Amino acid sequence: MPRKPPLHTLPILGGSHELTITRLKRGDDSFTLHYRITPPLPESGDESPVLPVLEAVDDLGNEYDDRGGAYGTHPDGSHTDGSLTAQPSLHPDAGSLQLRVTFLRGGKETSCDITLGVRR
Numbered sequence: 001m002p003r004k005p006p007l008h009t010l011p012i013l014g015g016s017h018e019l020t021i022t023r024l025k026r027g028d029d030s031f032t033l034h035y036r037i038t039p040p041l042p043e044s045g046d047e048s049p050v051l052p053v054l055e056a057v058d059d060l061g062n063e064y065d066d067r068g069g070a071y072g073t074h075p076d077g078s079h080t081d082g083s084l085t086a087q088p089s090l091h092p093d094a095g096s097l098q099l100r101v102t103f104l105r106g107g108k109e110t111s112c113d114i115t116l117g118v119r120r
Contacts, residue, residue, distance in 0.1 A: 021034070031089060033099070043073060
């Protein structure tokens, strides 16, 4: 089965990595963004870990709160797979979602802004 095209791709962390939003999954009380970061984020060792934090608002003005996520290096070592969850569930009449993903690393913050269409 062919892989679906990504929802959005952009450079992050000063251009040293690429963030790809691969899927938006709607839930009854939340939604989850699934992503891939290439090359993989550091998990341990000499480099500080990277913590992504999500802020979101839809085109109707509804705000969504970050409820955490998880990530880890893909088994082949080529990239990081992860997810970020926000609550409440997406409003059924929302047409787009403005996202800000902030990466916290060693006391520094780097943010990126993304607009996703969310109509069903």
